[in-house]
Amino acid sequence: xxxxxxxxNKKEVEGYKKVDTYNxxxxxxxxxxxxxxxxxxxxxxxxxxxxxxxxxxxxxLQYLTHGYDLNxxxxxxxxxxxxxxxxxxxxxxxxxxxxxxHHLLPFFGxxxxxxxxxxxxxxxxxxxRVVDAYARxxxxxxxxxxEIRDCIQDTLEPLGVAVVIEASHLCMQMRGIQKQNSxxxxxxxxxxxxxxxxxxxxxxxxxxxxx
Ligand SMILES: [Zn+2]
Numbered sequence: 644x645x646x647x648x649x650x651x652n653k654k655e656v657e658g659y660k661k662v663d664t665y666n667x668x669x670x671x672x673x674x675x676x677x678x679x680x681x682x683x684x685x686x687x688x689x690x691x692x693x694x695x696x697x698x699x700x701x702x703x704l705q706y707l708t709h710g711y712d713l714n715x716x717x718x719x720x721x722x723x724x725x726x727x728x729x730x731x732x733x734x735x736x737x738x739x740x741x742x743x744x745h746h747l748l749p750f751f752g753x754x755x756x757x758x759x760x761x762x763x764x765x766x767x768x769x770x771x772r773v774v775d776a777y778a779r780x781x782x783x784x785x786x787x788x789x790e791i792r793d794c795i796q797d798t799l800e801p802l803g804v805a806v807v808i809e810a811s812h813l814c815m816q817m818r819g820i821q822k823q824n825s826x827x828x829x830x831x832x833x834x835x836x837x838x839x840x841x842x843x844x845x846x847x848x849x850x851x852x853x854x
Contacts, residue, residue: 666705673701707742710779715790718773719798722766729802731841733757734770735849743814744781752810752826755849758795759802759835770795784810784829792831803834805845 677697681688688697735755743750754774777790792806807830816823835841 670698670701670705673704674698677701706779707740708780710776713772713776713779715773715776715794716798718769718776719765719795722769723763723799724765725762726760726764727762728760728764731757731759731845731848732764732767733845733848734767737771737774739774739778739787739808739810741778741780741782741784741787741810743812744783746814746818747781748812748814748817750782750784750810750812750814750827752808754791755805755807756791756795757805757836757845757848758799759841761800761802763799763801765799784808784812784827788829788831792833796833801834803832803836803841805833805836805842806831807846807849 674697677700678688681693681696686693688694733755734757735753737754737756738751739754740749740751742748756770756774773794774791777787777794788806788808792804795801795804795806807828809826809828811824811826815825832842836845
């Protein structure tokens with residue numbers, strides 16, 4: 644296993660642990676219901692492979708929705724700095740993993756976020772954290788896109804914000820509703836990005852590959 648995978652796994656485990664110690668009562672309650680669901684699906688929840696499944700699912704669901712415990716505006720405010728820079732700042736290819744609120748199945752892909760500062764910039768690592776805070780909730784891709792845009796607009800009050808999300812939805816792919824591997828793209832803009840030239844520049848830059 645590559646080292647980066649190990650680090651990633653460790654982070655995921657810590658994520659579970661954090662939520663775990665916080666809400667054991669809810670985990671027990673969700674697990675109990677999943678045990679009943681397994682029985683209703685015709686399974687035997689007492690067979691070896693399924694013994695710990697209800698609790699695992701409960702923990703996993705808590706982790707996948709831990710964005711409810713995060714305050715995205717606070718994340719931005721924690722690293723907001725006065726700066727005279729007024730050019731476009733782009734953070735692209737931010738990995739997103741979310742759950743569709745209609746089927747509780749994953750949708751995942753990439754987010755590209757840009758803003759044009761107006762006296763304030765934000766620590767670059769905070770943008771992916773804001774994306775994650777909204778993605779780790781029950782979502783639809785459209786709302787995820789506008790929530791990220793609105794949070795950055797309201798907190799930093801920049802000259803403009805642009806958000807583009809490209810994602811695959813397992814609820815479409817696994818249930819055979821659309822062609823396999825289709826990607827859904829959503830976008831949301833404010834301010835300067837409403838202007839064609841600025842928006843085209845942004846679109847060109849997110850499509851640009853360094854290799
Ligand atoms: Zn769905």
